[in-house]
Amino acid sequence: MVLEGLSNSLKGTLQKITKALFVDEKLINELVKDIQRALLQSDVNVKLVLDLTKKIKERALNEEVPKTVNKKEHLINIVYEELVNFLGRGEKLDHQARISEKRDLKEKGKTTEPYKIMLVGLFGSGKTTTTGKLANYFKKRGIKTAVISTDTWRPAAADQLEQLANNLNVQVFIDKKEKDPVKLYKKFEKELEKYDLVIIDTAGRDALSDELITELNAINKTVKPDETMLVLSADIGQAAEKQAQAFHDNCKVSGVIITKLDGTAKGGGALIACAVTGAPVKFIGVGEKTDDFEEFKPEGFVGRLLGMGDLEALLEKTREAISEEEAIDMSKKMLKGDFNLIDLYEQMHAMKKLGPLNKVVDLIPGMGNMNIPKELIQNQEGKIEKWKHLMNSMTKNELEDPDVITNTRIERISKGSGISTTELRGMLKQYRQSKKLMKLLKPGASERDMQKMVQKMQGKMGGVKF
Ligand SMILES: Nc1nc2c(ncn2[C@@H]2O[C@H](COP(=O)(O)OP(=O)(O)OP(=O)(O)O)[C@@H](O)[C@H]2O)c(=O)[nH]1
Ligand SMILES: [Mg+2]
Structure with missing residues (x-):
């Protein structure tokens, strides 16, 4: 289970509610303290935690209990709804619908372009792995997908993507000799039109340097991606917010993918920090394998975190x-x-x-x-x-x-x-x-x-x- 620590503490808290004799202010205060502790331990920003728990408390104390549920169920429901709100700000995007729309335009001769998703991020955040995961995700949904590496920075980058794509039986475009990512992309541009979806892997750097921004802006102008996804590793915790914001301001990020949520207790921080920026979390990586990947849906995620349906x-x-x-x-x-x-x-x-x-x-x-x-x-x-x-x-x-x-x-x-x-x-x-x-x-x-x-x-x- 992703974020096991957080999940266990929250489940424990909800159990306390079910075991309590009455729902009174004392119980609500205890609940709020428990939730605060659980979120802080998962590295969620203090201010955000206080905002959230204030809302929970206000609703729990003042809201009328609907006739269909009892007080305890109502309280559990408030916690659920507020956590979903917390993670789910930002517009929802139906990727598959957008990809189909573009394919329809292509069939009608209104465009020649495929739908393009470009992945950006720092060194080792998981861009190349995620390029494979995304390709696999959409291929399984019947979308004709290709991947391309524009990483001319790290010598082994092209090989890494080639191997991943070959294992998945996905068409891959690489050029190990070309040193200019823009020229590299242009070389394959015509061929990419045969696909409904193209995922573009880019090179990282160890910081969001001017060099990286210049490079990404140049690729961005040529590729004109439909979506630019920032890939962030969960272990950066709360720093995710600053990074997401910086990338968002510089490269017009449309969504974030948080990777390595399987390996860190700080994941709660990264997830929530990003969810509150203008660049909402779209997918999460939960392991090294290609299938360890999910579309991020706050409702389902919070449900599992709290053990609802349990x-x-x-x-x-x-x-x-x-x-x-x-x-x-x-x-x-x-x-x-x-x-x-x-x-x-x-x-x-x-x-x-x-x-x-x-x-x-x-x-x-x-x-x-x-x-x-x-x-x-x-x-x-x-x-x-x-x-x-x-x-x-x-x-x-x-x-x-x-x-x-x-x-x-x-x-x-x-x-x-x-x-x-x-x-x-x-x-x-x-x-x-x-x-x-x-x-x-x-x-x-x-x-x-x-x-x-x-x-x-x-x-x-x-x-x-x-
Ligand atoms: N546990 C775990 N490991 C992951 C996940 N995503 C990626 N990794 C690992 O993270 C490491 C770096 O991944 P890459 O995909 O090469 O990262 P990158 O962003 O392409 O790195 P550069 O190209 O060097 O900038 C690899 O060892 C991956 O196996 C994940 O969701 N969970
Ligand atoms: Mg890479």
Whole structure:
């Protein structure tokens, strides 16, 4: 996990909220202090931290809690929204749409040019690696991509890009003899028109010197990039803001790519510092491999940082819906595998109390993406009523030990309840499957265990007839 330290502290803070008895000023103050500590430890600028926490506090104390959520959920939501705002300033750009637009213009004969993304930055920030990552990212999305190295400064630069591109099966343009980046680009300009996207790697320097600015301005005039991305290494921490601003002022940077977020606790500083300049973060590099690369979307990033979609919110809701004793009792039975039909009914009933099943599904890691059909979830809810009737027609023994239910008993229960035998058989099947699944759930199951269980459920769901 990127920014693991920050993520763990923030998750810990949110857990404190879910465990607290009331949401009061004391809790809010504690929360604000915790968030401040977590962000400062990740090297986020003090002033920015204070601004953020002031906003959180003001909203938490003054805002009316919407009817659909409880106070705790509201508070967690404020933290989430404010962190997203914090990281997400600046315009959003749909790269793929822009690339397609340009391709359409080309097809209509209105331009001959491909869409061009130029990468700039200091020595070793990750420009060449990122050129490969970006090419891979867009190629996977079906865009005809080429890369070109205009780094005539470092002798091995062309070889490095060539090797990367060859591994990715991406067309690469290099000229190891040419010493002038502008001439080099012009030499290939015509050939580049065959592509929908061209990514231009440039040379770095160890500081934003006049020499570098002059060189970049010259390349810039020739290339006329649609986007100029500044590549910054996360380990520069808060200094990212100054550098982003300086590059932005001198070379009209349209976006920032932060690399090496996998390797530093200072990443929080770099990320946030950049997000507040006029050059927003567009992509992040999270490892050395070509696939260690993501489009930066504040909502998703903050969600993962806080562990949303995680079990916390669900557990919190569960705690409200069924008492702790009931939960312990039920989980003990589940573990021994001797939970019966009444328990299954109670379990479904408790799930019903949690709210619409589709909302509950969203809270379980991995389940939100499962695309469970709506009808299926609605059916599940309708079933509870029918099950109640079926159970009313059963004997105590049958309820406690459903394995004794033979075919003749099935006929009897169905007649007595007015519910079809198919429905009853379905219920018994779900009971047996739940019993098996519950055995997999051990106390203190880790998130990975849960994921595994969800995967198993996913496999089984296909076979379950709801
Ligand atoms: N861990 C990690 N390493 C990275 C990441 N991005 C780049 N690197 C490494 O950083 C080092 C420098 O990367 P380059 O792509 O050569 O940097 P550059 O900006 O092209 O450097 P110059 O051409 O010398 O200016 C390499 O060893 C890369 O493997 C990342 O996201 N995570
Ligand atoms: Mg390079």
